[in-house]
Amino acid sequence: MNASTQIAIDTGFRAALKRMHAAGRIRTYPGVANPEFEVAGMMKKLDGGPALLFPKVKGHALPILGNLISCKENCEAAFGTDYRGIRDFVARAFGNPIPPVLVAKAPVHENVKKPGEFDLGRDLPIMRHTDGDNGRFITAGIIVVQDPETGVYNASYHRLQLLGPNRTAIKLDFGRHLRAAYERAQKLGKPLPIAVCIGTDLAVHYTAATMGSQMPESADELAVAGGLRGEPIPVVKAQTQPIHYPAETEIVLEGMLLPNEVVREGPFGEFVGYLSPEGDAPIFEVTALCHRNQPIYHAINGVGRETIMLRKYVMEASLMKALSAAVPIVQDVEMTAGGLHRFHAVIKVKKTNAMQEGFQRNAILAAFATLKDLDLVIAVDEDIDIQDPNDVEYALAMRMEASRDLFIIPGARTHEYVRASDNGIRAKVGIDATVPIEEKERFARAPFRTVDVTLDAFGAGKSGIGWLD
Numbered sequence: 001m002n003a004s005t006q007i008a009i010d011t012g013f014r015a016a017l018k019r020m021h022a023a024g025r026i027r028t029y030p031g032v033a034n035p036e037f038e039v040a041g042m043m044k045k046l047d048g049g050p051a052l053l054f055p056k057v058k059g060h061a062l063p064i065l066g067n068l069i070s071c072k073e074n075c076e077a078a079f080g081t082d083y084r085g086i087r088d089f090v091a092r093a094f095g096n097p098i099p100p101v102l103v104a105k106a107p108v109h110e111n112v113k114k115p116g117e118f119d120l121g122r123d124l125p126i127m128r129h130t131d132g133d134n135g136r137f138i139t140a141g142i143i144v145v146q147d148p149e150t151g152v153y154n155a156s157y158h159r160l161q162l163l164g165p166n167r168t169a170i171k172l173d174f175g176r177h178l179r180a181a182y183e184r185a186q187k188l189g190k191p192l193p194i195a196v197c198i199g200t201d202l203a204v205h206y207t208a209a210t211m212g213s214q215m216p217e218s219a220d221e222l223a224v225a226g227g228l229r230g231e232p233i234p235v236v237k238a239q240t241q242p243i244h245y246p247a248e249t250e251i252v253l254e255g256m257l258l259p260n261e262v263v264r265e266g267p268f269g270e271f272v273g274y275l276s277p278e279g280d281a282p283i284f285e286v287t288a289l290c291h292r293n294q295p296i297y298h299a300i301n302g303v304g305r306e307t308i309m310l311r312k313y314v315m316e317a318s319l320m321k322a323l324s325a326a327v328p329i330v331q332d333v334e335m336t337a338g339g340l341h342r343f344h345a346v347i348k349v350k351k352t353n354a355m356q357e358g359f360q361r362n363a364i365l366a367a368f369a370t371l372k373d374l375d376l377v378i379a380v381d382e383d384i385d386i387q388d389p390n391d392v393e394y395a396l397a398m399r400m401e402a403s404r405d406l407f408i409i410p411g412a413r414t415h416e417y418v419r420a421s422d423n424g425i426r427a428k429v430g431i432d433a434t435v436p437i438e439e440k441e442r443f444a445r446a447p448f449r450t451v452d453v454t455l456d457a458f459g460a461g462k463s464g465i466g467w468l469d
Contacts (some may be wrong), residue, residue, distance in 0.1 A: 338389070
């Protein structure tokens, strides 16, 4: 699929679930599941497999959906294409934003409750995830906000800790666009209108997960989501706030971030596998609870593969766009599972002449500049399968000489959750595991002829050798 080809794809939440169900990528739990620790425990135990649906939840009417896009197979089923196709959809979004279209009516407004008519803790199966968590958390909410100064729409993931019937705390990391919008509203002395979308268009899920140079603060992320989808995202006006959001969302919490009130929020088990620390957080006051008929409540384990898989494709697409423009010998990139699809990358390059020697190291440096959280980048030749960790390790074993090919960049910025760092400052490592162009023949692997055979051609019964049988 060509990334520039504007083939429209229905990335709606329910359309994606129907495709996954047809592909056998959703499993249903037959019993009554407890949102206090049990659902999260089952999600963790079966992490990286099919999505898990809990139709019967103790104390609640709404079903919970977990591990939605926690693995490659789930993602491919949700989009109805392979991983390269998904990356192409993501890549075209960066250069081809399509503004959303405002609609008068929306499925999410089939049910609208105002303060006094709802209780978040009662009406939503908000989960308690780990023993170390300080309460119940909404984890799959995508926050839609319009910047009070620029008017640009932003979508991003932020956890919310339940405080009461219509209040939560919200974790705002430093350097994030929502925090910048909140601080601008604070200076104006005004609350910041937001919408928390739970179970929304997959295109919005992926653009909300995009960071770094490919999603500057000036980018309208609802328009970028339209570019991924290949057609405008339908949006609707909020019932109680001056904002709009995706019309086909399962559940939306409308409300505002209060400018002058904070509470203690956390700890909470985060994607790095640790509990993030307690800290001050703004208060989100909910002014309307809106939902479709028969809504599904989407939940994400903080310490789970869905959190990191969300960013794999967008980070790879971001990295490919930046590197292919800066270093033409780059052929492909892989954000590795062991590096949480965020901290480690492998770059495949193809050097064809002596004048291209050294560009592989330029590519490593450019990768660090493109994605600040990258801490280890390995460059390999075109004959290495970068999706196969064993093949990448072969390149390290056979082609990398540490005193020459390993280099360190001290005192660089990474994610503040990396505990080996000094509050987000650590050394970054580049490894050049490519073969010098003049030595390609000496390093060539033994060639085998290609034959047309599969394991199905071999039997599992008797060997035909008397003493062996």
